Amino acid sequence: MAIDLDKIRAMHEKLSNPASGGSSDFSNNFVQLQEGTTVLRILPPKEDDLDFYAMTKIHRVPTSDGNVKNIHCRQVHGEQCPICNLYYSLWKEPTKDENLARQIKGRDRYYMNVVERETGDVKILSVGIILFKKIIAAMCDPDYGDITDLKDGHDFKIIKVMEGQWPKYDQSAPRPKPSEAGSGQETAAWMESLHDIYSLVKLEDYEELKQVAESINPFSAVERSANDNHQTSNDASDDDYMKRLQS
Ligand SMILES: [Zn+2]
Numbered sequence: 001m002a003i004d005l006d007k008i009r010a011m012h013e014k015l016s017n018p019a020s021g022g023s024s025d026f027s028n029n030f031v032q033l034q035e036g037t038t039v040l041r042i043l044p045p046k047e048d049d050l051d052f053y054a055m056t057k058i059h060r061v062p063t064s065d066g067n068v069k070n071i072h073c074r075q076v077h078g079e080q081c082p083i084c085n086l087y088y089s090l091w092k093e094p095t096k097d098e099n100l101a102r103q104i105k106g107r108d109r110y111y112m113n114v115v116e117r118e119t120g121d122v123k124i125l126s127v128g129i130i131l132f133k134k135i136i137a138a139m140c141d142p143d144y145g146d147i148t149d150l151k152d153g154h155d156f157k158i159i160k161v162m163e164g165q166w167p168k169y170d171q172s173a174p175r176p177k178p179s180e181a182g183s184g185q186e187t188a189a190w191m192e193s194l195h196d197i198y199s200l201v202k203l204e205d206y207e208e209l210k211q212v213a214e215s216i217n218p219f220s221a222v223e224r225s226a227n228d229n230h231q232t233s234n235d236a237s238d239d240d241y242m243k244r245l246q247s
Helices: 005-015 082-090 096-102 129-141 184-192 205-218 224-228 234-246
Strands: 036-040 055-063 070-073 107-117 121-129 156-163 166-168
Touching: 036 121, 055 082, 055 205, 070 205, 082 096, 082 205, 107 129, 107 166, 121 129, 129 156
Parallel strands: none
Antiparallel strands: 036 107, 036 156, 055 070, 055 107, 107 121, 156 166
16 A cells, blocks of 8 residues: 555645644735746835834744744844854854855844735735845836825836846836825725834844854854753744745
């Protein structure tokens, strides 16, 4: 009798991803950028003194089971960050581990509330620096101005092209013509259902990050097995949704 390997693999995926069931609703809150064109309208903040985006930095840290854990950099909050410290120390080592350094380097992430035109839903758009620069450049260009303006802003087209395994977004741009975001009723409903993007920028626990940094530091004198005991899975749901933000 042969074992159904596909079934086993599916089970393995499920088991190694314990939060996948519980957080699937949450990940639905995010725009999933598919290859091709995604049209959306970036929404203004609820109040004038808030930014229309929330910024964080993400460290992608390898785990002992071969996966990657996404960790918010504490420096975003002006706090000491053990992963950043490890990153800098890796470059200083005479036999430096450049691959690990490159992998764990903190990378900018930006969250915005948007209306996904295809579904009409208010979702969270999570982008890296390249797309965010395009959005900011458009806002500073007098031909566009504040593209989030509900009356005469601009929809934004994200064009995702795969080059090998890496997505490219070079052709992304605002629609040239300004437009109303929606009817008065629609925009009122959207502005009532904005997601709390600011709370996504999590302040990670210092001690926890210190242990993570020690566990992956190839020059650490501490036994790896000793650290494994400290690694908890109570961040699993956060881990899971962040994994989905990588596109
Ligand atoms: Zn950091």
